[in-house]
Amino acid sequence: MTDRRRFLKNMAGLTVMGSAGILLPRTGFGAVPGDNPDLASGTREASVLDALPGKKPLIKRTFRAPCYETPVNYFNEVFTPNDAFFVRYHLSNIPPVTAQDWRLRIGGESIDKTFELTFADLTNPKNFEHVEIAAVCQCSGNRRGLNIPHVAGVEWAYGAMGNAMWKGVRLRDVLAKAGIKKDALEVVLNGTDRGVLDKTPDFVKSLPMYRALDENTIIAFEMNGQPLPFWNGYPARLVVPGWTATYWTKHISDISVVSKPFDGFWMKTAYRIPQGKFPIVARFISQETEVNTPITEMVVNSLITNIHDGQHFRPGQPVEVKGLAWDAGYGIQMVEVSIDGGRSWRDAELSKDYGRFSWRQWGFRFKPEKKGSYGIMAKATNRSGNTQTFELIRNPAGYHHNVVQKVDIVVA
Amino acid sequence: MRSLLIVMLLASGAVFADESQIQLKSGPGKDSVQAKCSICHSLDEIQINSPFLDKAAWTAEVGKMIHVMGAPIDDKEKTVIIDYLTANYGVK
Numbered sequence: 001m002t003d004r005r006r007f008l009k010n011m012a013g014l015t016v017m018g019s020a021g022i023l024l025p026r027t028g029f030g031a032v033p034g035d036n037p038d039l040a041s042g043t044r045e046a047s048v049l050d051a052l053p054g055k056k057p058l059i060k061r062t063f064r065a066p067c068y069e070t071p072v073n074y075f076n077e078v079f080t081p082n083d084a085f086f087v088r089y090h091l092s093n094i095p096p097v098t099a100q101d102w103r104l105r106i107g108g109e110s111i112d113k114t115f116e117l118t119f120a121d122l123t124n125p126k127n128f129e130h131v132e133i134a135a136v137c138q139c140s141g142n143r144r145g146l147n148i149p150h151v152a153g154v155e156w157a158y159g160a161m162g163n164a165m166w167k168g169v170r171l172r173d174v175l176a177k178a179g180i181k182k183d184a185l186e187v188v189l190n191g192t193d194r195g196v197l198d199k200t201p202d203f204v205k206s207l208p209m210y211r212a213l214d215e216n217t218i219i220a221f222e223m224n225g226q227p228l229p230f231w232n233g234y235p236a237r238l239v240v241p242g243w244t245a246t247y248w249t250k251h252i253s254d255i256s257v258v259s260k261p262f263d264g265f266w267m268k269t270a271y272r273i274p275q276g277k278f279p280i281v282a283r284f285i286s287q288e289t290e291v292n293t294p295i296t297e298m299v300v301n302s303l304i305t306n307i308h309d310g311q312h313f314r315p316g317q318p319v320e321v322k323g324l325a326w327d328a329g330y331g332i333q334m335v336e337v338s339i340d341g342g343r344s345w346r347d348a349e350l351s352k353d354y355g356r357f358s359w360r361q362w363g364f365r366f367k368p369e370k371k372g373s374y375g376i377m378a379k380a381t382n383r384s385g386n387t388q389t390f391e392l393i394r395n396p397a398g399y400h401h402n403v404v405q406k407v408d409i410v411v412a
Numbered sequence: 413m414r415s416l417l418i419v420m421l422l423a424s425g426a427v428f429a430d431e432s433q434i435q436l437k438s439g440p441g442k443d444s445v446q447a448k449c450s451i452c453h454s455l456d457e458i459q460i461n462s463p464f465l466d467k468a469a470w471t472a473e474v475g476k477m478i479h480v481m482g483a484p485i486d487d488k489e490k491t492v493i494i495d496y497l498t499a500n501y502g503v504k
Contacts, residue, residue: 040460040461040462040463040464041462041463042459042460042461042462042463042464042501043459043460043461043462045459046434046456046459046460047460060456061456061460062453062454062456062457062460063430063431063434063454063456064431064453064454065453091452092452092453145460149464150461150464152461152465152469152473153461154460155460155461195452195481195482196451196452197451197452197481197482197483197484198482199481199482200452200481200482201480201481265480269480
């Protein structure tokens with residue numbers, strides 16, 4: 001087929017799909033090409049590619065509050081482009097904010113001196129040293145939609161995550177200026193976004209002191225060398241490398257140091273995992289109960305980024321499998337790849353290390369001579385010896401999905 | 413050529429997508445669901461969570477919206493909403 005004819009054929013397909021989008025209700029067709037087949041049918045039918053202002057088209061799971069995931073093809077880059085970085089809000093009242101008008105209030109009963117910072121104050125290197133760190137920002141519920149049986153929530157596939165070079169100032173330097181009292185237990189974090197109704201619990205989170213005062217916890221005002229996109233927390237957000245994104249408060253406006261466990265809905269009830277089910281080191285003791293604990297650090301995980309189910313290769317044609325591996329900052333020890341559905345494993349080659357909180361790119365080449373189906377799998381192990389699971393660790397909210405992926409390719 | 417197609421598909425999504433185009437299934441209770449649920453969130457929250465929740469799970473979700481999130485829904489309307497969600501977006 002000539003290029004011209006192929007173009008027309010493709011255009012015909014496009015027209016059908018395009019008109020379907022206009023004429024038919026959105027229930028009734030899967031609107032995102034290549035969307036994950038393991039998602040619920042309702043998820044696939046309601047999802048579309050859509051661009052928020054200033055963003056590339058991403059996979060819209062819900063319009064309001066905006067929940068948009070990054071298509072997997074962007075994960076072939078080590079740093080996720082700002083305009084393709086996933087977006088996740090809990091509440092729909094998201095006021096515009098300018099760096100000019102923005103203020104950061106530092107308060108709480110466990111500090112000596114309440115004060116307020118302008119954006120110019122925060123970003124002036126004479127006030128606080130600037131630091132840069134590469135870190136993965138991953139939603140606690142990334143891959144929730146791949147839980148079988150499905151669980152309620154935002155039904156993400158693989159793209160509620162991204163890796164960026166964050167620039168900002170250490171939270172501990174800002175808190176030091178306020179003076180921390182001896183009884184300090186948690187640091188409470190709030191941003192400018194909130195609920196539509198006054199009764200709706202504001203999205204407020206807290207961190208244990210040890211994590212708030214960690215040298216890697218920063219208030220970031222740049223992402224990949226640019227101001228934060230509005231949808232990723234402009235003008236400043238918290239960055240808690242290694243911990244899930246629920247703690248990475250966007251549009252951060254209030255930081256309080258308190259002496260009692262913060263008991264808001266988003267700490268006390270939401271974002272909880274059962275005790276003892278996951279190999280987690282970092283604890284949040286002041287928030288723990290007998291049965292559950294707040295989610296804290298990410299589990300070790302990997303993703304195949306450049307091949308897809310059903311992809312065809314010719315016998316003798318080299319296949320290069322590429323992907324990513326990350327954990328909570330203990331560091332990736334190795335990534336093993338299987339081409340026979342998990343019967344045998346060989347080491348992948350790890351690429352440049354951008355720091356222990358960044359994800360690590362890896363690659364694996366092989367040349368299949370025999371025709372047939374090849375089950376490609378990847379499994380990461382970190383320096384603590386933790387690895388991914390083959391069977392889902394079920395939990396009510398569908399957090400910490402790190403089940404080893406399998407991509408079946410065809411050699412024919 | 414393939415990249416052109418992808419670009420155009422992406423563009424089409426960007427042009428056509430809009431919360432106002434979400435259409436819930438017809439059935440008793442749809443008006444209540446549209447009026448109350450959309451105060452705080454788009455109605456695709458319902459669609460993406462289907463069809464895998466049973467009546468008990470939809471009851472828990474609606475209960476959370478009322479008792480935690482403050483949705484202004486009385487007991488009578490609560491029943492109507494749960495029945496609609498179970499019948500139209502519940503597990504089969």
